[in-house]
Amino acid sequence: GENVEQHPSTLSVQEGDSAVIKCTYSDSASNYFPWYKQELGKGPQLIIDIRSNVGEKKDQRIAVTLNKTAKHFSLHITETQPEDSAVYFCAAGRTGNQFYFGTGTSLTVIP
Amino acid sequence: ETGVTQTPRHLVMGMTNKKSLKCEQHLGHNAMYWYKQSAKKPLELMFVYSLEERVENNSVPSRFSPECPNSSHLFLHLHTLQPEDSALYLCASSQYETDTQYFGPGTRLTVL
Numbered sequence: 001g002e003n004v005e006q007h008p009s010t011l012s013v014q015e016g017d018s019a020v021i022k023c024t025y026s027d028s029a030s031n032y033f034p035w036y037k038q039e040l041g042k043g044p045q046l047i048i049d050i051r052s053n054v055g056e057k058k059d060q061r062i063a064v065t066l067n068k069t070a071k072h073f074s075l076h077i078t079e080t081q082p083e084d085s086a087v088y089f090c091a092a093g094r095t096g097n098q099f100y101f102g103t104g105t106s107l108t109v110i111p
Numbered sequence: 112e113t114g115v116t117q118t119p120r121h122l123v124m125g126m127t128n129k130k131s132l133k134c135e136q137h138l139g140h141n142a143m144y145w146y147k148q149s150a151k152k153p154l155e156l157m158f159v160y161s162l163e164e165r166v167e168n169n170s171v172p173s174r175f176s177p178e179c180p181n182s183s184h185l186f187l188h189l190h191t192l193q194p195e196d197s198a199l200y201l202c203a204s205s206q207y208e209t210d211t212q213y214f215g216p217g218t219r220l221t222v223l
Contacts, residue, residue: 004153034211043115043201043214044154089154098167099212101154 002027004092006102013080014110021105023090024072030092032099033073035064038087047088048075080109114138115215117202123221124192132187132218134202142207143185145177148199148217160185161207192222 003026013019023033031052036044050057050064050073057064061080066073073092077084087106093099114137124130136143145157159167160179174196176188185202199219203212 036214041216043117043203043216046211046213049211091154098156098159098169103151103153 002030002092002094002100004090004100004102006090006105008105009103010106010108012108012110015080015082017080019075019077019080019084019107019109021075021088021090021107022072023074023092023102024070025092025100026071027092027094028068028071030094032093033064033066034091034099035062035075036089036091038089038104040086044089077107080107082109082111085109115202115204115213117200117215117218119218120216121219121221123223124189125223126192126194128192129188129190131189132200132202132220134185134187134215136183136185136202136204136213136215138204138206138213140204140206140213141182142205142210143179143182144203144205144212145175145185145187146201146203146214148201154201158187189220192220194222196220197222 006023034049037047038044061078063076087104089104090102091099116135118133142161147155157171158177163179174191178186199217201217202215205212
């Protein structure tokens with residue numbers, strides 16, 4: 001099956017700075033890569049996703065990039081705000097199969 | 112919150128108890144999932160139901176028994192659990208098995 005690794009496990013940034021979280025995957029057939037944000041006491045919420053036919057996708061302050069050759073994808077958050085503090089999970093999977101999640105990154109934005 | 116609700120939000124049970132977790136989705140989806148979330152581990156997929164039929168069972172111990180009476184409801188029946196089963200149990204739904212999954216808030220389970 002797929003193996004997803006996520007780094008770093010914890011990340012602290014000053015408010016206004018950028019944050020980058022990286023994930024690698026092992027199955028070259030994976031074609032869907034969602035990112036989830038989980039706040040304390042809540043379930044994971046989808047924040048952005050990307051499919052293998054696209055190299056980059058952006059939604060306001062959040063962007064995701066995908067390098068299929070290297071089998072890695074990254075989440076970029078610009079102009080971070082305290083409300084961005086949460087645990088972020090990446091996932092990878094392919095059509096007709098289950099998704100595999102990374103171990104999560106705990107992001108703290110320091111005011 | 113998303114259109115996926117879970118009850119109860121917190122549950123404490125002894126090893127000999129029988130309890131059930133409930134999940135309901137209001138999104139018109141046709142696939143539902145149970146995940147286990149333990150500290151410092153990836154989300155573990157337990158069960159997948161598509162059109163009310165179980166399509167995935169990832170070697171989950173028989174003390175966990177899922178039930179999907181219709182496309183909107185999913186249950187996880189618990190019996191004779193172990194302390195290591197303590198975790199956050201998340202329910203999710205999607206339009207198809209392969210589409211984006213939407214999660215509920217989870218049930219925090221503690222087994223004494």
